Amino acid sequence: MEKSVEAQAAPNAVLSPLMLAYMGDCVFEIHVRKYLIDKYGDIKVNDIHKKATGFVRAKAQAMAVLALKDQLSDQEWGIVKRGRNQKSATMPKNADATEYRYATGFEALIGYLYLNGFTEKLEEVIKKSIELIEMQIS
Numbered sequence: 001m002e003k004s005v006e007a008q009a010a011p012n013a014v015l016s017p018l019m020l021a022y023m024g025d026c027v028f029e030i031h032v033r034k035y036l037i038d039k040y041g042d043i044k045v046n047d048i049h050k051k052a053t054g055f056v057r058a059k060a061q062a063m064a065v066l067a068l069k070d071q072l073s074d075q076e077w078g079i080v081k082r083g084r085n086q087k088s089a090t091m092p093k094n095a096d097a098t099e100y101r102y103a104t105g106f107e108a109l110i111g112y113l114y115l116n117g118f119t120e121k122l123e124e125v126i127k128k129s130i131e132l133i134e135m136q137i138s
Contacts, residue, residue, distance in 0.1 A: 024111030083108025
C-alpha cells in the first residue's frame with residue numbers, strides 16, 4: 001500500500017536538502033532516459049542524450065516545479081523551499097540563480113519522495129513534469 005506523504009513524518013526528511021537533491025537528480029534523470037528510450041527506441045546515444053538535456057536543465061525543472069506548486073501538499077512544498085534556499089557552491093552556465101534554486105528544490109522533492117517510498121506521488125510528479133517540460137521544449 002502506498003504511503004501517504006501527510007500521514008507520517010518521513011525519516012529521510014532530516015537529510016540535508018542538497019543530499020535530497022543529489023538523489024533526486026539521479027532519479028529524475030533515469031526516469032527521463034527511460035521515457036525517451038520508450039518514445040524514440042534505439043536511436044543514437046548522442047541524440048537521446050541531447051534530448052535528455054532539455055528535460056534535466058535547471059530552467060525546465062524550475063518551470064515544472066512552479067507549475068506543479070498547487071498540486072503539492074504543504075509538506076512537499078516545504079521540501080521544495082528547503083532545497084531552493086540552500087546555498088550551492090556552483091551555478092550552471094545556462095540558468096539564472098532563481099531558476100537554479102528552484103531546480104534544486106525540484107530535485108530535493110524528487111529525492112525526498114523517492115527515499116521515503118512515496119512511489120505514487122513520485123510517479124505523478126515526474127509524469128506531470130515530463131509532460132510540462134516536453135510542451136515547453138517542443
